[in-house]
Amino acid sequence: MSERVSVLFVCLGNICRSPTAEGVFRKLVDQAGLQDQVHIDSCGTSNWHIGKGPDSRSQEAAGKRGVDISALQARQFSEKDLDIFDYVIVMDRQNLADVKDIWHQNGGTEPSLFLEYGRSGVAEVPDPYFGGEDGFEQVLDLIEEAGEGLIRTIQGRMA
Numbered sequence: 213m214s215e216r217v218s219v220l221f222v223c224l225g226n227i228c229r230s231p232t233a234e235g236v237f238r239k240l241v242d243q244a245g246l247q248d249q250v251h252i253d254s255c256g257t258s259n260w261h262i263g264k265g266p267d268s269r270s271q272e273a274a275g276k277r278g279v280d281i282s283a284l285q286a287r288q289f290s291e292k293d294l295d296i297f298d299y300v301i302v303m304d305r306q307n308l309a310d311v312k313d314i315w316h317q318n319g320g321t322e323p324s325l326f327l328e329y330g331r332s333g334v335a336e337v338p339d340p341y342f343g344g345e346d347g348f349e350q351v352l353d354l355i356e357e358a359g360e361g362l363i364r365t366i367q368g369r370m371a
């Protein structure tokens with residue numbers, strides 16, 4: 213079966229949160245047997261790290277949970293993404309404001325905050341870049357929890 217749903221995760225740099233979300237969500241999609249039906253990608257609102265792999269701290273934290281994100285390469289968000297992806301999912305309110313600015317001009321898929329799909333009660337996936345190791349673990353906890361909710365939402369849509 214061809215891919216029926218596409219999901220784009222967006223953060224600022226595309227080297228910490230959104231590649232982590234891409235890897236974790238791909239694992240959840242695989243576990244649900246939906247790998248042939250869900251296309252997953254990630255990007256950043258900034259151009260700061262284009263072409264680079266994920267931050268080594270993100271790679272390490274994800275690896276400890278069985279998620280290999282070492283092959284991912286950062287790219288920048290483009291307005292075309294709003295025409296291509298069914299879900300455009302951002303990590304924090306600044307990402308939301310930045311992508312919504314473009315959405316207001318371009319139309320297409322309205323971006324949403326990732327954690328709205330979860331039940332943690334937390335609104336944003338905090339930027340771990342300038343903090344310690346704990347931040348990377350917290351990012352994974354929040355992403356795993358919201359990822360389960362997003363899978364449920366997609367399964368409901370495909371049913």
Ligand code: 4NP
Nearest residue numbers: 223224225226227228229341
């Ligand atoms: P991300 O984290 O948006 O989760 O990829 C960041 C990565 C790099 C920077 C900021 C946040 N930076 O300032 O370079």
